[in-house]
Amino acid sequence: MNKRLYLLVFAFMLLVLGACNNSSDTGATQDANAQDGETYSFKLAHITPPSHMWHKGAEKFKEELDQRSDGRMQLEIYPSSQLGTEADMVEQIVGGSIDFGLITAAYMSSREEAFAAWFTPYAFEDLEAANDARDSDVAKKILGTLDQQGLVGFDYLFAGQRVMLFKDKEVKSTEDMNGLKLRVTPSPPMQDFYTSTGAGTEGLPLPEVYSAVQTGVIDGMDMDLDAAITNKYYEVVDHGAVTNHMVWPAIAMVNKSTFEGMSEADQQIVRESIKAAAEYTAMTRAEQEEEFKEELQDNGMNIYELDSSVFSKQIDMFDEKYGAKDPLIQEFIDTFR
Numbered sequence: 001m002n003k004r005l006y007l008l009v010f011a012f013m014l015l016v017l018g019a020c021n022n023s024s025d026t027g028a029t030q031d032a033n034a035q036d037g038e039t040y041s042f043k044l045a046h047i048t049p050p051s052h053m054w055h056k057g058a059e060k061f062k063e064e065l066d067q068r069s070d071g072r073m074q075l076e077i078y079p080s081s082q083l084g085t086e087a088d089m090v091e092q093i094v095g096g097s098i099d100f101g102l103i104t105a106a107y108m109s110s111r112e113e114a115f116a117a118w119f120t121p122y123a124f125e126d127l128e129a130a131n132d133a134r135d136s137d138v139a140k141k142i143l144g145t146l147d148q149q150g151l152v153g154f155d156y157l158f159a160g161q162r163v164m165l166f167k168d169k170e171v172k173s174t175e176d177m178n179g180l181k182l183r184v185t186p187s188p189p190m191q192d193f194y195t196s197t198g199a200g201t202e203g204l205p206l207p208e209v210y211s212a213v214q215t216g217v218i219d220g221m222d223m224d225l226d227a228a229i230t231n232k233y234y235e236v237v238d239h240g241a242v243t244n245h246m247v248w249p250a251i252a253m254v255n256k257s258t259f260e261g262m263s264e265a266d267q268q269i270v271r272e273s274i275k276a277a278a279e280y281t282a283m284t285r286a287e288q289e290e291e292f293k294e295e296l297q298d299n300g301m302n303i304y305e306l307d308s309s310v311f312s313k314q315i316d317m318f319d320e321k322y323g324a325k326d327p328l329i330q331e332f333i334d335t336f337r
Helices: 004-035 053-068 084-094 113-119 127-135 137-149 188-195 206-214 225-230 256-260 264-287 289-298 308-323 327-336
Strands: 040-045 074-080 100-104 150-158 162-166 181-182 200-202 222-224 239-241 249-255 300-306
Touching: 040 084, 053 074, 053 100, 053 150, 053 264, 074 264, 084 100, 084 150, 084 249, 113 137, 113 188, 127 137, 127 264, 137 150, 137 225, 137 249, 137 327, 150 256, 150 264, 162 225, 181 206, 181 300, 188 200, 188 225, 188 308, 206 222, 222 225, 225 239, 225 289, 249 256, 249 264, 264 289, 289 300, 289 327, 308 327
Parallel strands: 040 074, 040 100, 181 200, 181 222, 239 300
Antiparallel strands: 100 249, 150 249, 162 222, 162 239
16 A cells, blocks of 8 residues: 555656646747747938938838738838938947948948948949949958947948039049049048049038039039939039949948847848848849939930049059058958959
C-alpha cells in the first residue's frame, strides 16, 4: 500500500510539473506573438514639397510598410521642412521625437565627411548607374558611419542629377562662369567644385532662391530638373545646362534605439519597405528625364547639354583633394571613376 501510494504521489507531481512547463511555454509563445503583432505609429520628415520625387518616395515607403505589416506599421509624413531645417530634423531623429528622415547627403557630409563621396563629379554615366551603386560595399560602409551618431542608415533615395541654371547667360565653358554668383547647397564638396570654376557661391535657403534670382542677388543655381519645375524656376532663369555633374541622394535613416527595439521580423519589414521605395524613386525619376527637359523648354527655357570635358580640371582637383580627406571617399573614387 505504501509503495502504491508513493507511486501515485510521484505520478501526480509529474503531471503538475508538466502543466507548469506547458503553461510557461504557452506564455512564452504568447509573448512572442504579442511582440510580432506590435503596432507602430512612425513619423518621417524631409525638406522637399509634396510634388518632389523624395516625397513620392516617402509615400511609397508608407504604402510598403502598411502592406507588408498588415496594417501594423503606420507612417505620418512631414514634407517641406515643416519640422525645421535638416540640422533640426537630424537632432530630432537622434532624440527620438522623429523616427525616420530623408536627409540630403549634402547636409550629412557636414556631419560625416564620407558622404562627400557622393558628390564626386561625373562618377556615374546616368541615374541608373548611380542607383546600382547603392548596393556597393563602399556605399554600405558610408551608411555604417551613422551608427556612432545614434542613427541607422538604410539606403539612398535619388532625385535627379545636378544641372546648372543661369538667369541671363548661356554658359558653355568654365571661363563663362567666372565671377557669377550661384546658389549652391552649403556643402563643402559642392562649393569647392563651383569655386574651382571661378564662380562665387551663396548658400541661400531653398525658399529664398526664386526671389534671389528674380532680383539679381544671384546669377543662377546648382539644381535638379525636378526642383526647377516644382519651384517654377523657369519663370526667372533663361538657360539650363544639363551637365548631370553630380548625383543627389537623400539618406534614409532611423533612430537607432527605435530600430533596435523592434523584432527581427519587423526590422526586416522596414528594410524591405525602404529598399522598395528607393528602387521606385530612382527608376521613376530616370524615366522622367526627357519629359522634364521638354517641360522646361515648353516654358521658355533654353535647355542644352554641357559635356564633362568642360570640367576636366575640376574633376582632377576634386579627386586629389577629397580622396585624401577620407579613405572611404578614395575607395568610392577608385570604385566608380
